[in-house]
Structure formats: C-alpha cells, structure tokens
Amino acid sequence: MLRRPGHAVQIRWQPVLVLIATAVICYVIFSDFMIGPHHQTRAREGPIALQPTVLESMAASNQNKKKVSFQKDNGMGKSSFQESPSPLDEKETERKQAEVLQLIGKVEDETFSLKHAVASLQQQLDEKKQERYRLLDETEQLAAKVREEQAVLDKKLLRVRQLAGDRILDELGNTEVNPVRIEKPVHSAIKFKHEVSKFTNDPEEHSHLSPDERKRLEEESMRQNAFNEFRSRELSLHRDIPDSRDLSCRHVDHRRDLPEASVIICFVNEAWSTLFRTVWSVLDRTPPHLLKEVILVDDASDSEELLSRLDREINERFPDKVKLVRSSKRLGLIRARVLGADHATSNYMIFLDSHCEANLGWLEPLLEWMVVDKSRVVCPTIDRIAAQTMTYFGGPSSSRGTFHWTLDFTWEFAPLKSGQQVADPIMSPTMAGGLFGINREYFYEIGTYDMGMDGWGGENLEMSFRIWQCGGSLHIIPCSRVGHIFRDWHPYTIPNSTVNETFLKNSIRLAEVWMDEYKDIFYDIKPSAKKIDYGDVSERKALRERLQCRPFKWFMENIVPGKLVPNKDVILHKGQLRNALNTCADKGANQLGYPCHPPGIHSTSQSFWFTVYKEIRHVWDLCINSNGDHRVFLGACSGASRKWTYDPATKTVKYNDLCLSGTNSALSLAPCDGSASQQFTFTDVMTG
16 A cells, blocks of 8 residues: 555565465476476596486486475564475476486487497498409409500510511401500619519510519519509509599689798608609699709618619709709608708798609698698698509598507598588698698797607607697698508618617607606506617707697697597506407407417507496507497497496406307307306506
C-alpha cells in the first residue's frame, strides 16, 4: 500500500520471495540434469594426461547433490525457507540422466569403431601403395627388357643394311622400319671396377649380354654404389621425368623480383652418372636469372674418375656457373657443407645431395617463401628414385618431418588445416637434412652446423631444433619437387669411425645442448650413450644463450603438441618382451618374433614400452596390433592397439581374450594354455 509523500513505502515481500525460491530450485534441478554431465571432464584418448571418465564424473555428481535453502529478513525476525526435490522429480531426473549416459556410451562406441575402421583403411592404403610401387618397378623392368630387345633388333637391321643394302628389306615386304632413338651413352669411356669394366655403357654394346649376365653386372654395380649404377649409365643426363607437382602448382605466377640462389652439392666418390645428372637437372630446370652458381664440393674423393678428369669435364662441358671446390682432406658432410657455404656468393643457398634430380619449377616456390623472412628455412617435397631401376616416382605432398625418441628422423602425415590448400607450405617440426634452402646470413647467424659433430647423422635434428627454438621456422614446400635416390646402405666409409658411431655421438651432442630434461628419455632408451665421449659442447651452449633460445619444453608444447612423452606416468613396463623360450618381440623381424639379444648387444629393435593406454609400443612409435584374427603386426598406434593387458604374476600378455604366443620366427595370438611360448615378461631394462 502506498502512503502520502514523506512516509515510508511498504511492499508485501513474502509472495515475491517464495516465487524467487521456486525459480532457484528449478534452476538447480535443471542445471544438474542438463549442464552437470557435460561439464565433467572426459578421459582423453591420447598420450597427454589421464582424467576421470564420464561415468565416474556422473557418479560423483549424483553423490554431491545438495538441498537448496534461502533465508530472508522480514523485519519481524529471521525465518528460513528450504525445499527438496520431490521423489517423482528425482526419479525423472535419474531417468533422463540414464538416457544421456546411454547416449554418450553409444557415441563413444561409435567413435571407437570409426577410429578402428580409419586405422584399418589407412593400413590397406599403405599396402596398396606398396603394391603400386612394386607394379611400377616391374613395369619399368619389362620396359627395360623391351628397350634391350629393340636395341638388338635395330643393330641387326643396321647390320643387314650394311651387308645387303635396302634391297633385301624391300624384298621382305617393303617394310618401313622406324628404329627407336637411343641416346648417346652418358660416359662410355668410364668403366666399372673389376669385371664390369670390360663393357662400355652404350646399349648397343650391351645388347649381346644374356639376361643372367646383365643381372650379374647390375648386382655388381649395386654392391659398389648401393644403387643400380649400371642402369643409370644407360640413361641420358637430360632424361625427362614426370611432373609430380599438384595441378594447382603448375600455373602459379611467382613474383618477378625473386633473388638469385647458389646451389651447393657435396659429394665423396659419387657415381659419375648420378653426380652429373644432378647438376644437369638443376641447369635444365632452373631459370638462368635465378641461378647464380652451382658449387660442387669434393670431400677428398679418391675415385680415379673424379680426379683430374672431373676438372676437365667441368671446364669443357659445363657453363661457367658450375664451380668445383676440392678439400685436401676428408671433412665429412657437415663440414663440407660449411665449406660450400663459405664459397657461395648469393644471399640464398640451396643444399642438395649428389644423387638427386630437380623437377620442373622446383626453385621458384622455395625462393618465394624464403624471401619474405630470412628466418624461414625451406625443404622441397622429396620424390623417390628407385635404387634398383632408377625409375622416378612422385611422392606424397602431405608429409612432414618429426623424430623418434631415439633421435632418428621420420616422416608423418600432415593433415590439411582449415582453409589450407594443397599448395600451401607445410609447417615441419624437423627436416630430413639432405635437401633444404636457407638465407646465407641467417645460416651464419644461427651457428651454421655443430662443428664438433663428425661425418653425418643427427645434424638435421640439431638444426631443426635450433631453428624452431631460436625464433626461426621450417616448412616443406609442396610445389617444389626434387627426386632423390634412397639407398639402403652407405657405400663410403667415415675415417676412424663408423656411421653408427658418429650418429650416436652427434645425437648425444644435440641432446646435451638442446633437449634440457627431455634428454633423459634418450639416455633411458640408449643407456650405452652414457659411456660415449661426445666432446666439448660449451660453445654450442653459449650460442643458445646468446640467441636467447626457448626451452625444449616450448618446442614440445607448440611444435609437436600431442607427441607421447614416455615418462614414469605413462610407461608401466619397458625393455625386451621375452617369453620362456627366449623369443623376443623384434621390430626388424617379419613376423615380430626373433631370438632375444644377449646383454651387450646395443640395439633398439627389441625395445618396447607397455603404456597406461594398454599399448605395446616400440620406441619408434609403432604399436603391436591385430585385426581380430590370430596375426599380430607392427603398425600405427590407434584405438585398435589399445587392447593389451599384461599380468606379471601369471606372465601373460593378452589381446582381448587371446594370449600372445611366440616362437623364434613369429609372434601370434592363440587360446591361452599356459605353455612356455605364452609366458612373457618385460625385462624393464633397455638394451640400446
């Protein structure tokens, strides 16, 4: 009721407060039903953290329900108001919560099934790719045989013409013969060593060889060079190769003010044909105004054909842009590249291996990305040249570099981000190291290479970590394509050491300088590294401090987020997975079973982790999987690989309801019978 002016105004509050209390109670019930379950933390299906499941969160929510209370002061003394949900409301809420939980469970099941299906499809895709490569190799081999037979026929026709003229051919049916054009051999005066040197490289001269003899000569060249150099000699230095770029890359208008570049190619005892084909591919497929020079750095080769004759060939057959720099002593790839950089005269340098073939339009995309920011380091997309047949295969344009905790380089799939096009540069955590471009000033600014490293190996990860941690960036350019011969072994030696020894020493140096506390993971996998003398790294640590580089933790969180960190919270057991028959899980075995390495054998092929995610994971981030049958295999880590259980008490390793069983030749799944072949234990000691 309202009073006259000057008197207080009174309002009847009790009905209003009851109404507000009712609204509050409804809100609490509604939020408990609709909002609470969705705000509970779900378990992450990844290697980062372990969190409560949805069901656990819902149970906790149900236990913590409280009554709602409300108090007011009506001026006559304090009173309180309380109200609890009715039994019917509680039952309705519980029913709806059960429905939501059931729906969430169905979604989780469907998600897991879809992930399993995707993993299976990816495996099938990988198998199809391997089959495609095999068929292409076989096709090339058949084409080579056809060329050989055609060459023999052409030679016989030529001989017939020489002996009897065209008259006999006319009498045979006026047949018009169009012999296949056979290019002049690459370097017919240069011979193979030993028995191979009996023959020149002209296909006509090889035409009399039987298939068995030719195969023997090809195998001899494989033993000497780790690729089929016999076949390489028969190919033109200017051969055509398929344009492997995406269609969107072929009609790009590049800026007209791109700078010149110096191409640096280091080699030691490289085969003549591949070395010169690398140089000519750069000369043939690079706009002249963008190529300042090609610098060949000879790291003290002792092959006869690369001594005085190489100087003469370069002076007589190549343009002045091609320069030869020789080292009087063996430097190793790392120091040889710095020697090449010292002789470069342009602001941008492109490093290539000596057994490559530059493809069409390869240089412009690299320069266009680098010229914007001198701290941008770039890599071309690397295509594969088959070592057996020298066939050129276009590689995928959706890969990026990463690393294993053994500090080995590896590739991984790089999915397109929202709005990203196929031709856009791909951010890459690491690079393979053989082919890359860098601003010359920036190269020296960030410390070139670690000159305390020997030979090669590890320097690519060291430079990758250094670039990212010190403010630069590393990208793969899909529109730049360069072919590369990937060899299974290295045909040259490293003075006073081996490839494995120098790789281990170099890896220790990069771990000590750049990886901070994460280096302990490397040492845990390779305990033998703790005994290696890796030299003085004080200069490299001073470089890191001077450049004010970020910690490795920043690299892990920002450049490779989601990568599994195998610490004590994640790894339950480790080491060899061996059974009572002395059979171990082995990454290098065809069917994963192999006799266990004895103590003193430093190898990571039998180094596995058993994780909290129920994975049996190799240290190269591959997991033991099964397709639901009795076969096991090593593949990508996914939902299908997270079904393992290990019981140290009974010494059983199970996948669903089947037990892991092993012989010296294979691992498989079988019904559990408690036999010695099924009694597995983890040694909990790494052997690397």
